[in-house]
Amino acid sequence: MRWFFPVVLLGLLLAFPPIAAATGLDFYQGLLTKIMVYALAASSLNLILGYGGMVSFGHAAYFGLGAYTVAILMREGITSAWVIWAAAVGLSALLAFLIGVISLRTRGVYFIMITLAFAQMIYYLVISFKQYGGEDGLRARRPEFGFFELNDTTLYYLTLGVLLAALYLMHRLVHSRFGRVLQAIRENESRALALGYPVFRFQLVAFVLAGATAGLAGVLMAHYTQYVSPSLLAWQQSGHLMMMVILGGVGQFWGGVLGAAVLSLVEEVLQDLTIHWQLGVGVILLFIVLFAPRGLAGLLRRKV
Amino acid sequence: MPPTLFVEQVLNGFQFGLMLFLLAAGLTLVLGIMDTINLAHGSLYMIGAYLTATLVGATGNFWLAVPLAVLGTALVGMLLELSVLRQLYRRDHLSQVLATFALILIINEVVRMIWGSQPLLLSTPEGLSGPVEILPGLYYPAFRLVIIGVGLLVALLLFWLVNRTKVGMWLRAGASNREMAQAMGVPIKPLFTLLFGVGAGLSAVAGAFLGPILAVQIGMGESILILAFVVIVIGGIGSIKGALVGALLVGLVDTAGRAFLPLLLSQVASPEVASNLGPALASILIYLLMAVVLFLRPQGLFPVRT
Numbered sequence: 001m002r003w004f005f006p007v008v009l010l011g012l013l014l015a016f017p018p019i020a021a022a023t024g025l026d027f028y029q030g031l032l033t034k035i036m037v038y039a040l041a042a043s044s045l046n047l048i049l050g051y052g053g054m055v056s057f058g059h060a061a062y063f064g065l066g067a068y069t070v071a072i073l074m075r076e077g078i079t080s081a082w083v084i085w086a087a088a089v090g091l092s093a094l095l096a097f098l099i100g101v102i103s104l105r106t107r108g109v110y111f112i113m114i115t116l117a118f119a120q121m122i123y124y125l126v127i128s129f130k131q132y133g134g135e136d137g138l139r140a141r142r143p144e145f146g147f148f149e150l151n152d153t154t155l156y157y158l159t160l161g162v163l164l165a166a167l168y169l170m171h172r173l174v175h176s177r178f179g180r181v182l183q184a185i186r187e188n189e190s191r192a193l194a195l196g197y198p199v200f201r202f203q204l205v206a207f208v209l210a211g212a213t214a215g216l217a218g219v220l221m222a223h224y225t226q227y228v229s230p231s232l233l234a235w236q237q238s239g240h241l242m243m244m245v246i247l248g249g250v251g252q253f254w255g256g257v258l259g260a261a262v263l264s265l266v267e268e269v270l271q272d273l274t275i276h277w278q279l280g281v282g283v284i285l286l287f288i289v290l291f292a293p294r295g296l297a298g299l300l301r302r303k304v
Numbered sequence: 305m306p307p308t309l310f311v312e313q314v315l316n317g318f319q320f321g322l323m324l325f326l327l328a329a330g331l332t333l334v335l336g337i338m339d340t341i342n343l344a345h346g347s348l349y350m351i352g353a354y355l356t357a358t359l360v361g362a363t364g365n366f367w368l369a370v371p372l373a374v375l376g377t378a379l380v381g382m383l384l385e386l387s388v389l390r391q392l393y394r395r396d397h398l399s400q401v402l403a404t405f406a407l408i409l410i411i412n413e414v415v416r417m418i419w420g421s422q423p424l425l426l427s428t429p430e431g432l433s434g435p436v437e438i439l440p441g442l443y444y445p446a447f448r449l450v451i452i453g454v455g456l457l458v459a460l461l462l463f464w465l466v467n468r469t470k471v472g473m474w475l476r477a478g479a480s481n482r483e484m485a486q487a488m489g490v491p492i493k494p495l496f497t498l499l500f501g502v503g504a505g506l507s508a509v510a511g512a513f514l515g516p517i518l519a520v521q522i523g524m525g526e527s528i529l530i531l532a533f534v535v536i537v538i539g540g541i542g543s544i545k546g547a548l549v550g551a552l553l554v555g556l557v558d559t560a561g562r563a564f565l566p567l568l569l570s571q572v573a574s575p576e577v578a579s580n581l582g583p584a585l586a587s588i589l590i591y592l593l594m595a596v597v598l599f600l601r602p603q604g605l606f607p608v609r610t
Contacts, residue, residue: 049398055397055398055401057401102595102598102599106602107602109335109341109541110537110598110602110603110604112341112401113533113534113537114537114595114598116530116533117530117533117534117591117595118591120530120588120591121588121592124584124587124588125584125587125588127587128580128583128584128587131580235526235530239401242398242401242402242405243405250398276413276416276417278410278412279409279410279414279417282406282407282408282409282410282413283406283410285403285405285406285409286403286406286407289395289399289402289403290388290391293395293399
């Protein structure tokens with residue numbers, strides 16, 4: 001029965017756009033796209049945060065860089081989606097590599113703060129480039145894939161496809177030798193070191209993979225909103241992604257997906273109810289941290 | 305470059321650095337002694353500024369409003385410690401980051417409910433709004449001089465408290481080895497609550513005096529909080545001396561960078577490049593500084609634990 005629920009969910013997700021078109025629920029198709037984008041970004045953070053034990057407080061930097069790459073390249077007249085995707089993922093990976101090489105020398109609080117500081121650097125850099133919108137942000141037109149046109153529905157399926165592929169790869173990764181070593185490092189770094197594992201290299205590879213994936217999520221976000229703004233890179237965005245991971249379950253495979261879905265839905269509902277919706281989000285988050293530290297996935301697992 | 309401009313910018317940097325120190329001092333002690341990351345420290349700074357603005361409105365006297373606001377913020381801080389933060393001491397850093405991130409969201413919304421979304425007006429106290437001639441031909445705002453004075457005074461008081469009193473001795477013992485300090489009979493629990501109140505009060509002082517210069521608005525505590533974290537990471541977590549050195553360094557580098565980098569660049573590069581790159585470089589200068597310090601000394605300039 002373990003496969004039953006996922007298969008039904010996948011069927012529903014695949015069938016949703018035609019149903020939405022027929023019943024006028026287009027809004028929810030957009031919401032689902034957004035949730036899947038966040039699921040991808042949160043899962044990438046969960047890889048280093050949950051499986052690697054690296055509390056990175058700067059994940060928005062890669063997310064935002066991916067999104068900005070789309071907007072800037074389109075602005076400069078490069079409209080091939082393939083070039084844009086490759087550039088965005090490549091740049092995010094490069095940024096993660098540079099940040100990782102320096103940050104992974106530090107531990108604990110220092111690591112949290114230095115990743116935050118680097119993300120702030122990117123944030124202020126982007127704001128200061130006035131020709132790319134500065135604080136106002138920038139329009140991000142949708143690029144051309146060639147054999148299909150990118151509209152709301154194809155983007156939905158594209159995002160679903162990317163998310164599934166990424167989750168499959170991540171599943172393979174965390175159950176591979178690499179993933180086991182990564183978790184061993186999280187549990188006891190000096191022991192992993194004593195066993196002869198190149199701890200730094202393992203962590204750096206995971207860090208770069210997570211950064212590149214977050215960059216890809218940023219690309220999809222830019223395709224979804226068709227607009228990028230510095231808020232994508234702000235430290236609140238990093239906190240938002242961390243919130244999703246802890247809400248869903250740190251180091252639980254479905255944690256990122258579950259957290260992205262639940263938090264996005266909760267925000268959507270609260271925003272309809274009150275302008276003080278952030279108060280509700282804050283209270284929920286506080287309760288989760290204090291009373292359910294293993295997140296929703298942990299709660300579900302305990303019941304089964 | 306005229307020398308008066310240079311002196312003025314150095315004074316600005318010094319003044320900003322001292323205010324950063326007031327924020328960073330509480331933060332570094334909480335982090336060093338309780339091993340607890342408190343992102344909501346910036347919210348206490350915001351509360352301090354809001355209380356000051358409100359009390360100035362009610363009493364009409366800045367110098368009466370500030371001590372009351374500091375006291376009020378200290379009480380809020382101690383309440384926060386008793387209700388939420390106390391639960392977090394034994395938890396990992398991730399939980400602390402997220403719980404205090406949640407506190408930021410909550411406090412921001414509560415402030416919005418009480419005071420509304422519009423920024424509050426907090427003007428410089430009367431008699432201090434004009435400039436003073438501190439050197440022949442150099443006029444400097446009187447209020448900023450007062451800030452420097454207050455900052456120095458509070459810093460001295462804090463050093464006296466930490467280095468010369470019994471409570472300070474307990475604090476230093478707790479920072480270097482909490483378990484051992486506890487075993488030697490240091491009353492950790494009330495000490496933590498008190499320390500939290502002091503940290504909140506210090507950040508309220510910064511909020512009260514920076515309020516008239518910057519703006520009293522929601523979210524004002526967040527950008528400055530990140531700067532305060534940069535300060536304590538550069539200085540070494542748990543070290544008051546490190547916080548002071550780090551704060552002055554960050555204050556001076558940030559102010560000097562914003563003032564002089566575009567000027568310097570315009571002499572070596574084309575005006576177009578300079579006007580683009582100058583502000584960009586200036587805004588990331590302190591983060592570069594932090595990255596360099598951490599790259600060379602991963603434990604900061606004045607590491608407390610060895």
